[in-house]
Structure formats: structure tokens, C-alpha cells
């Protein structure tokens with residue numbers, strides 16, 4: 001039962017839209033795939049040359065050359081799109097569909113020279129495997145499943161078309177490509193399915209590792225690595241759209257006392273209690289993170305004034321929800337925090353500048369007596 005449940009969970013996760021960090025990692029992967037495609041496409045230009053030097057048929061050489069030029073032209077288009085700062089959600093599906101369909105097209109063209117070549121060419125058929133394997137770099141299970149199913153569907157259709165157009169058994173036997181057999185074709189289909197499953201497993205593991213490295217173990221909140229990976233992109237979007245983005249650094253006041261008076265376990269529970277309150281107050285479109293020890297960050301798509309009001313209302317709400325240490329006759333403890341806010345574009349539009357301005361204001365809030373939010377200097 002457990003293994004059925006975990007298999008179902010793996011499939012659900014693979015078919016779900018990845019979260020923003022994974023999409024960002026996937027966009028980097030898409031660019032890597034686009035660069036590799038350009039190199040592979042350039043190498044493909046060698047194949048017709050080798051064929052010609054090896055005494056291959058002129059028609060085959062020309063077909064190979066036309067295919068390689070076609071693939072090279074598209075490889076450049078995909079590279080330009082992957083390089084853009086703007087992310088296209090459809091790009092990974094479009095490029096995976098291109099890689100698979102270009103393979104089918106080449107096999108179809110080979111069929112015009114010899115029917116056996118279309119179904120028994122090992123080199124061109126292996127491009128299906130490459131197309132599926134390359135989807136692992138996109139960290140998006142949907143692209144892998146899509147590429148695998150498309151390759152199976154297109155190769156099965158090619159088989160059906162070739163077998164339907166055979167008029168004599170000799171057409172399926174070639175001195176260069178060997179004899180086409182139904183069992184050989186079935187084995188190729190099984191191999192495509194196996195490579196799809198293995199690639200999907202690699203994607204799943206990558207997703208889990210990215211998730212673990214970007215999540216705080218105690219609170220399950222995203223951690224500092226989220227800020228480093230995701231924030232630059234959010235700032236770019238805010239700049240492009242002319243919007244505002246504010247970063248609040250939130251540091252609990254005198255937290256050491258809770259540990260000293262109630263013990264470290266109670267301290268852990270106090271941190272979770274604070275996170276529950278902060279989470280309940282965070283609005284859609286806002287991101288709450290734990291940066292480390294008793295420091296948190298709240299990223300808000302708001303200008304400085306609204307952000308100050310938001311964080312100050314959270315501060316007041318936390319004060320109304322004291323933490324119960326559940327120790328002997330200890331009274332519930334009131335937890336407060338100090339916060340510093342920096343906003344884009346007022347304080348700059350790069351992460352390190354926003355972090356340093358927010359940190360300066362946080363220190364000012366601590367100096368001025370704690371339990372306050374500062375969003376402006378002076």
C-alpha cells in the first residue's frame with residue numbers, strides 16, 4: 001500500500017507545474033540544452049560529410065545535409081529565445097517537441113531512400129533518446145513525460161506508415177541497415193519507454209534535492225538560497241513592469257531569553273509559533289522566508305508605505321498572540337520583533353543593495369528600543 005501511495009505521489013509531483021525556484025533552475029537548464037543543441041547540430045553537419053567520404057549514396061548525403069542545415073537553423077532560434085530575460089512557459093515543450101519531431105522527420109526522409117533505413121537507422125533513432133534525456137536538464141517532469149510520449153507516438157506512427165506502404169518483403173531488408181522485424185521495432189519502443197522512466201526518475205530526484213536545499217528544516221519555509229535565486233528575477237520583473245517590490249528583514253527581540261528561560265525545545269516551538277502567526281498574516285503574492293536563526297524576511301510586491309503598514313500590522317498581531325512555553329507555571333511569553341524595510345526602486349534595484357539598506361534599518365530599529373518597524377532613514 002505504501003509503495004502504491006509513494007508511486008502515486010511521485011507521478012503527481014512529476015506532472016505538477018514546478019514551483020518558481022524549479023522553474024528558474026529549469027530555465028537555466030533550457031539555456032544549457034539550447035547551447036548543447038547548437039553543438040550537437042553543428043556536429044550533425046559532419047555526418048553527411050562522413051557519408052560522402054565513405055562512398056555513400058549522393059541522395060542520402062544531400063538528405064543528411066538538408067536535415068542538418070534545418071536543425072542548425074532552428075537550434076539558433078531556440079538559443080535566442082532561451083537567452084531572453086523573459087521566460088516563455090511553452091519554450092521547453094516547444095523545444096522538446098522540435099527535438100523529437102526533427103528525429104521523426106529525418107527518419108521519414110530516410111524512408112524515401114529505403115524503407116528499411118527509416119526503421120533500422122541506429123544513429124538517427126538514437127536522437128529520440130537524446131531528446132528525452134536532455135529534458136532532465138529542464139527539471140520539469142511534464143516536459144520529460146511529454147517528450148517520451150511524443151517519441152513513442154511518432155515512432156509508432158512511422159512504423160504503421162512504413163509497414164502499410166510495403167509491397168514486397170524485400171523492401172524491409174537492406175544490406176546497409178539489416179532486416180526490419182516486428183520484434184526489433186517493439187524492443188525499440190520498450191527502450192524509449194525505459195529511457196523516459198529513467199529520465200523522469202532523474203527529474204524527480206533533482207526536484208527533491210532542490211526542494212531540500214531551498215527549505216528550512218524547522219519551519220519548512222524557503223531559506224536564504226530562495227532569496228539568492230528568486231529575488232533577482234522578481235526585481236527584474238518589477239523593473240520591467242514599473243512595479244514596486246519591498247524586502248523586510250524581521251528579527252525577533254531578545255530571543256536568547258526564551259532559550260535561557262524555557263529551554264531550547266521551547267525555543268524551537270516559539271520559532272514555529274511565530275512562523276504560524278506570520279504565515280497566517282502573509283497575503284497571496286507575498287513570500288515569507290527564514291534567513292537563519294531568529295531572522296526572517298518578507299518579500300512584498302508593494303511600495304514602501306504599504307509595506308511598512310503590512311509589517312507593522314503583523315508586529316501588532318504577534319504581540320496579541322503570546323507563546324505558551326507549556327512549562328510548569330510559566331506565564332505565556334509575549335514575543336516581539338524589529339524590522340527594517342528596503343524597497344525597489346526607492347532604495348535601488350539589486351538584491352545586495354536592498355539587503356544592506358534593510359539591514360541598516362533593522363539595526364536602527366534595535367538601537368531605538370526594538371519592537372518597531374523602520375522603512376525610511378532619518
Ligand SMILES: Nc1nc2c(ncn2[C@@H]2O[C@H](COP(=O)(O)OP(=O)(O)OP(=O)(O)O)[C@@H](O)[C@H]2O)c(=O)[nH]1
Pocket residue numbers: 218251252253254255256257259263264265266267268271292293294366370
Ligand atoms: N531554539 C532555537 N534557538 C535558536 C535558533 N536559532 C537561533 N537561536 C537562538 O537565538 C538566539 C539569538 O540571540 P541573539 O543573536 O543574541 O539575539 P537576541 O537574543 O534575539 O537579541 P536581539 O536580536 O539583539 O534582540 C541565540 O540564543 C540562538 O541560540 C533555533 O533554531 N532554535
